[in-house]
Amino acid sequence: MGGDHVGDWSRGWHGSVREKTICFDLQGPFKPSKHGGNTYAVNFYVIDGKERRYNLDFLTAKDKFVGALEEFLQGGIYQGYQLYTDNEAVLNSNTVKKILRKNKMPPMKNSCAYEPWQNPAERPWRPLAAGAREFIARGTNPDDHPDDYWPYAYLQVANVY
Numbered sequence: 001m002g003g004d005h006v007g008d009w010s011r012g013w014h015g016s017v018r019e020k021t022i023c024f025d026l027q028g029p030f031k032p033s034k035h036g037g038n039t040y041a042v043n044f045y046v047i048d049g050k051e052r053r054y055n056l057d058f059l060t061a062k063d064k065f066v067g068a069l070e071e072f073l074q075g076g077i078y079q080g081y082q083l084y085t086d087n088e089a090v091l092n093s094n095t096v097k098k099i100l101r102k103n104k105m106p107p108m109k110n111s112c113a114y115e116p117w118q119n120p121a122e123r124p125w126r127p128l129a130a131g132a133r134e135f136i137a138r139g140t141n142p143d144d145h146p147d148d149y150w151p152y153a154y155l156q157v158a159n160v161y
Contacts, residue, residue: 020081021047024069025121026062026088027129033058034148040064041154044072045124046081054124054158058151062090069096073103083108085121131157
């Protein structure tokens with residue numbers, strides 16, 4: 001693999017570019033947000049050749065994930081895209097598998113258990129979380145309960161990206 005590929009996890013080990021891939025994962029629980037009382041974030045990270053897109057949604061509970069997945073899939077043309085996630089039960093439920101079949105998508109693939117460096121679903125969180133922490137630290141006053149605004153920081157980072 002050439003030097004220009006170092007650190008680009010969206011490429012396979014053989015140097016090819018991932019196409020038509022959606023990595024998704026939940027992050028949380030966080031302190032309930034100021035507006036909406038959200039405690040989880042879900043990220044549908046779309047990779048299509050060289051194009052990359054964050055698609056964030058915020059949930060009050062993990063069990064709201066199924067609705068977020070359906071809404072995400074209705075918002076684009078994702079037939080034929082390969083979905084990757086980790087081994088979390090709510091992300092691998094029979095309901096989720098049924099939604100994928102209904103949308104004529106290939107069966108979902110899971111990352112290796114206990115191997116976070118091989119997990120394409122987890123990696124997109126790194127720049128989002130780091131950027132959100134920086135936005136909150138620099139852009140808020142500690143007296144204003146900055147952690148209540150975590151969804152806005154995540155959205156800002158995704159928009160900057």
